[in-house]
Amino acid sequence: MPVNPDLVGRAFPPTAPYLVGREKVREFARAVFATDPQHTDAGAARALGYADVVAPPTFAMVIQDLTLQQLLAQPDSGIALERTIHAEQRFRYTRPIVAGDELVAQLAITGVRAVGKGAMVTSEAEITDAAGAHVVTATSVLLIGGEE
Amino acid sequence: MTVERASDAATSAGSSALSVGDVIAERTVHLTRESLVRYAGASGDFNPIHYRDDVAAQVGLPGVLAHGMLTMGLAVSTVESWLGDSGRILEYGVRFTRPVVVDAESGADVGIVAAVGAVDEGTARIDLTVTHAGTTVLGKAQVRVRRD
Numbered sequence: 434m435p436v437n438p439d440l441v442g443r444a445f446p447p448t449a450p451y452l453v454g455r456e457k458v459r460e461f462a463r464a465v466f467a468t469d470p471q472h473t474d475a476g477a478a479r480a481l482g483y484a485d486v487v488a489p490p491t492f493a494m495v496i497q498d499l500t501l502q503q504l505l506a507q508p509d510s511g512i513a514l515e516r517t518i519h520a521e522q523r524f525r526y527t528r529p530i531v532a533g534d535e536l537v538a539q540l541a542i543t544g545v546r547a548v549g550k551g552a553m554v555t556s557e558a559e560i561t562d563a564a565g566a567h568v569v570t571a572t573s574v575l576l577i578g579g580e581e
Numbered sequence: 582m583t584v585e586r587a588s589d590a591a592t593s594a595g596s597s598a599l600s601v602g603d604v605i606a607e608r609t610v611h612l613t614r615e616s617l618v619r620y621a622g623a624s625g626d627f628n629p630i631h632y633r634d635d636v637a638a639q640v641g642l643p644g645v646l647a648h649g650m651l652t653m654g655l656a657v658s659t660v661e662s663w664l665g666d667s668g669r670i671l672e673y674g675v676r677f678t679r680p681v682v683v684d685a686e687s688g689a690d691v692g693i694v695a696a697v698g699a700v701d702e703g704t705a706r707i708d709l710t711v712t713h714a715g716t717t718v719l720g721k722a723q724v725r726v727r728r729d
Contacts, residue, residue, distance in 0.1 A: 463653030464623035466610050469661040481666045491654035523674035529667050
């Protein structure tokens, strides 16, 4: 089954709220070698004007991943995980993610383009906080190989 | 294990002396299989190609690979002490162009050099050159930052 071009413009429900924990931020910071104290020391984060420890920039992927699970769960997507390559990733920030944030992501597929036997899929997640304000938009470009 | 060196060329994102080509930060990060397992746990990405040699071989990979998002994350962390506040980051994007193979015994070194790519009144573009085994592994790795 080829990638379904009708995914573009399809309405998806927002993801369940994700509560960002302080220890999760510390764990993620350690995993990506983010050694700056703003990620682990609440006092250092407060000195910069944040309520709690600041998540490293790519932590947004953890929230975006919830939307990629929604995409893969579409029975008619034509996207097979084993033939999927993460080709490109972008983040556009209004502010960093901070421990204590309760975040919701809204999925939109903004492009499906045929590439040989496969397709290039652009998947965007708009991540907002409990007040509904924009935090970060995460965009993945996925290359789906054609079936042999 | 991380080797870090702050550059003398430009001491902060707000520095008026910022000019194109200035190297603002660089480091080498040594990845081991433990790093990959740690990132899998922190991110929730448990794709076995990142920790199982047999699965990596089955799908035709040259070995167990680092998560692209781990490379993307550790690359941007390199500039954070120069930035001071990761809230200065407006945008960050990369293309995943080559895999980082992490040997079970010897691991893998990833080198990051961050240089000023463009400057305007309020923002700067930082270009990250990320290499492993003599080749660039990320394409167009660019961070757009606020300078105020």
